[in-house]
Amino acid sequence: MALALVASRALAGLQAPEVAVEVHLANGLPQFTIVGLPDTEVKESRDRVRAAIINSGFEFPARRITVNLAPADLPKDSGRFDLPIAVGILVAAGIIQCPHLSDYEFAGELALSGQLRGVRGALAMACQTSRAGKSFILPRVSANEAALVGSGQVYAADSLLQVCAHLNGVQACDLAEVNLDASQDVYPDLADVKGQMAARYALEVAAAGGHSLLFVGPPGTGKSMLAARLPGILPEMSEEEALASAAIQSLGSQGFRAEKWRQRPFRAPHHTASAVALVGGGSDPRPGEVSLAHHGVLFLDELPEFERKVLEVLREPLESQVINISRAGRQACFPADFQLLAAMNPCPCGYMGHASGRCQCTPEQIARYVGKLSGPLLDRIDMHVQVPALAAGELASVSTGEASPQIRLRVQQARDRQLQRQGCCNARLSGLALEQHASAEPAALALLADALDRLGLSARSYHRILRIARTIADMNGDLGLNRQHMLQAIQLRRSGLAL
Incomplete structure (x- = not known):
């Protein structure tokens, strides 16, 4: 007796081959064999x-069982195959x-x-089953996550016995429901940041246009504090963006939590992260930090402390928005x-340009420190902004900065203008679309041409x-675009001239 069951693709939507489970019962000595490149x-x-079959009250077939996981050249991992294999055996034995x-x-x-x-x-698999028009049965603990797809039937089961009762028409499993916690995590508020008006403005520009940003400044000036507040002023995620982001995160080792639905991911890997951890990989390729930050923010603190070869792998995805492994x-x-x-930091000790005059770094040490970052990588970062140390009076004063909700409203309005005009954020404009939608007055273009000559900017800097x-x-x-817009853009691009 033979039966073929189609199991969900673990990397649904990521061009993963379809995985099939075949169960065959034949006469002979009792034997249970799994073939098809299974891991431990x-x-x-x-x-x-x-x-599980015996403890559920069923008789395990006393015959030879061969489970074939097809295609044979695709490695199989994780325990998600347990339920399909058990169901296949019970169907082949006539129990289901x-x-x-x-x-x-x-x-x-x-x-x-x-x-x-x-x-x-679970969410990535549910995306694929929904496209295929099939119902999906999976553990209750994973069902709420899968139900976020919003289309297709997702059933939640607690045990193998419940799955058998459902398939035999005795008692249907519960349909999974989206159960979002009303008290979702709140983003940190930008109102907590004292001073740093230039850095706050740069952060707002970055959020409005989807631009990349580099903060340069001494220790303790609020660079990390500002970075953590970027997700809170980004536009609200669309349904499509939320689903794509959550599906990628569900494939990570930490999975996806339903209460994080429609919240921008904020990934901040330590500077000891490897290139594979950053962009993904492995013998069976899995997404890395740049993919787990899809439609969100990737924050790299202490940028020069990352290995140079690790940072260089960011060059291609910064331009193409995909990573090919x-x-x-x-x-x-x-x-x-x-x-x-x-x-x-601006130098190895971190205090170059500080009012205290504490910096003792030599020009050679500073050049060596900044030289850890390649020119092509820095050229791909849209804005370089100085974050100076605050005076004691500013630290002691009551914060008077705008709150994140107010800034987010302006950012949303600016982003809506971009989407209505060109269908994407300004950071993604290129070619003819950039020439068409970023047309400038002659005086503004003359200013930009002069800056190009004086500062030695590249063609990439010109377009950015x-x-x-x-x-x-x-x-x-x-x-x-007028002259004032261009002047502000040049300042944001090159305010970190110490680099």
């Missing part, structure tokens, strides 16, 4: 599935009788008692539409200044 976790499912079995897909790890445990990537046995393409925010100026104009509600 999948091989161990033999014992989990056998114990369901004429519409091909309308279902299954994923879930089995405990020895037959209870179901959560799986990683190639390995000998497999290739993968992950989305990486993130907003880069970085912070660094145009994008920043377009964002400043959108924030002011202006149709064209």
